[in-house]
Amino acid sequence: MPVVAIDFETANEQRSSPCAIGLAWIEDGRITQVEHHYIRPAEMRFSGWNVAVHGIRPADVEDADEFPAVLSRLQDRLERATVIAHNAAFDISVMRRTCEFYGLAFPCFDYLCTVQVAKNTWPRLPSAKLNAVCDFLGVDFKHHDAAQDAYACGSVALAAVEAVGVSHVRELPGKLGMVAGRLTATGYTTCSSSGLKRRAV
Numbered sequence: 001m002p003v004v005a006i007d008f009e010t011a012n013e014q015r016s017s018p019c020a021i022g023l024a025w026i027e028d029g030r031i032t033q034v035e036h037h038y039i040r041p042a043e044m045r046f047s048g049w050n051v052a053v054h055g056i057r058p059a060d061v062e063d064a065d066e067f068p069a070v071l072s073r074l075q076d077r078l079e080r081a082t083v084i085a086h087n088a089a090f091d092i093s094v095m096r097r098t099c100e101f102y103g104l105a106f107p108c109f110d111y112l113c114t115v116q117v118a119k120n121t122w123p124r125l126p127s128a129k130l131n132a133v134c135d136f137l138g139v140d141f142k143h144h145d146a147a148q149d150a151y152a153c154g155s156v157a158l159a160a161v162e163a164v165g166v167s168h169v170r171e172l173p174g175k176l177g178m179v180a181g182r183l184t185a186t187g188y189t190t191c192s193s194s195g196l197k198r199r200a201v
Helices: 048-054 067-078 088-102 114-121 130-137 146-164 169-176
Strands: 003-010 018-027 030-038 082-085 109-113 181-183
Touching (some): 003 048, 003 088, 003 146, 082 114, 082 146, 109 169, 114 130
Antiparallel strands (some): 109 181
16 A cells, blocks of 8 residues: 655645645655646635745646546545645645535545654754755755655655664554544544654654
8 A cells, every 4th residue: 555745835825725736656665656736726816925935826727627636636546545744734734625615525544744753753853844854864855846845755754764663654653652644535633643752863
């Protein structure tokens, strides 16, 4: 069963305004495929702050599919995967709020937050932000590019697997005192941490 790291970028402050999704698929302990999909928001309102962060403009997505079509192409694979995201509370809320906006059932999957993974694996790091953790790990990526952020998130998870001595990303919660979140067709539970820390640095 694969693991996939995901990252959303949004057009404005609304969580239901995704304009891009990146995915990095992990199999056999390595990233095997990275995808980037533009998404046309239902409301083509791009805030200057969001554009300054990710650089995506209305012209980039005007010919892209809206979220239901993008999700339909990904849903079968997502529902067979463990999903990971850096600050999963944000990315999972984008998934939820956009599904709610379009009247779609949520896809069903377990998920992990690599912010929590990083904090529990390397607790002495001064910051668990994606760029800070990747600087520590020597992972080179372009921050706030959806595909690159997904790749970086996947790289953090794989580094944690090696650091704490487990064989699969799905084993991280048990080793780190975490509980995976769960998204179902009708609701969700959050990814949480009991505070048990594995000191890898």
